[in-house]
Amino acid sequence: MGSAGVQIVCVALGVLGLIGGIVCCAIPRWKVSSFTGQNIVTAQETEEGLWMTCVVQSTGQQQCKSYESLLVLPSNLQASRAMTIISCMVTSLAILILFAGADFTTCVENEDIKPKISLVAGIALLVSGLLLIIPVSWSAHNVISNFYNPLVAQKMELGTCIFIGWAAGVLLILAGGLLMCFSRAKSGSSGGTAKYYSNSASAPAANKNYV
Numbered sequence: 001m002g003s004a005g006v007q008i009v010c011v012a013l014g015v016l017g018l019i020g021g022i023v024c025c026a027i028p029r030w031k032v033s034s035f036t037g038q039n040i041v042t043a044q045e046t047e048e049g050l051w052m053t054c055v056v057q058s059t060g061q062q063q064c065k066s067y068e069s070l071l072v073l074p075s076n077l078q079a080s081r082a083m084t085i086i087s088c089m090v091t092s093l094a095i096l097i098l099f100a101g102a103d104f105t106t107c108v109e110n111e112d113i114k115p116k117i118s119l120v121a122g123i124a125l126l127v128s129g130l131l132l133i134i135p136v137s138w139s140a141h142n143v144i145s146n147f148y149n150p151l152v153a154q155k156m157e158l159g160t161c162i163f164i165g166w167a168a169g170v171l172l173i174l175a176g177g178l179l180m181c182f183s184r185a186k187s188g189s190s191g192g193t194a195k196y197y198s199n200s201a202s203a204p205a206a207n208k209n210y211v
Contacts, residue, residue: 004103006182013175014095020168021088029159080135087131094124115183122179129172136165
């Protein structure tokens with residue numbers, strides 16, 4: 001697969017990772033209530049996300065309430081908000097940079113600068129993937145720790161957004177790694193090319209002057 005083909009694949013991976021990050025940021029499915037223990041109540045289900053908490057009735061009716069104040073939120077939730085938003089912003093910027101420096105576009109006409117632009121886009125995608133995996137893993141660790149804590153009355157389980165965040169982060173890291181590898185290989189192979197010219201053609205002409 002050529003460099004342009006790899007860049008197209010990386011754009012597709014970046015778009016999928018961006019969609020996954022937006023889903024994790026918007027949908028309140030980071031934690032869901034667990035129906036375990038002696039008191040099993042299946043009439044309603046509690047769902048918690050970055051911005052709101054929802055209660056879903058067995059009839060399908062859903063009631064959501066946004067968090068009232070930012071200052072009363074736990075530190076892990078505040079950090080998860082910030083890192084998820086920054087991850088989506090960095091991913092969007094990286095995709096635009098990749099489009100500008102890709103081989104299948106003509107935004108940049110200088111062929112020597114395109115590998116460097118692709119390298120910058122790859123680093124940005126790698127960073128955005130880490131920024132998405134860190135809050136998701138942090139939240140998953142807290143959910144699992146509270147689940148096995150006997151002092152916690154309300155048990156919660158991992159929601160759908162946790163798994164979507166892991167998948168999106170892996171896609172972004174994979175796209176960033178591919179871009180970094182192929183852009184470095186291209187820049188290394190294209191740089192420092194030397195041309196040698198033979199003087200054999202001018203040798204007979206020089207010998208004729210001495211005849």
